[in-house]
Amino acid sequence: MMQNSLMNTTTVKKLTYAEKVDLYDKLIKTNPNLERKGDTIPCTSLNGDVFTYLSKSGSVAFRRNTPKFRTHFLRELET
Numbered sequence: 001m002m003q004n005s006l007m008n009t010t011t012v013k014k015l016t017y018a019e020k021v022d023l024y025d026k027l028i029k030t031n032p033n034l035e036r037k038g039d040t041i042p043c044t045s046l047n048g049d050v051f052t053y054l055s056k057s058g059s060v061a062f063r064r065n066t067p068k069f070r071t072h073f074l075r076e077l078e079t
Contacts, residue, residue: 017058021054050063
């Protein structure tokens, strides 16, 4: 059986929490309508509701329950 050579040569760098916060901040800056909030737990809000969240473990969560948003992610981004 032939193995995928990409899998053998690719290394995944484990990011520190500080590096993940930096990436989160860069992501937020791509949308001028979002403002980063939260000193200890980074988050953003949209129309008064929490929209994005970076957990202490470094996972990013998005919260948007409109049909248009859901369709965009499920169909167009195949997520």
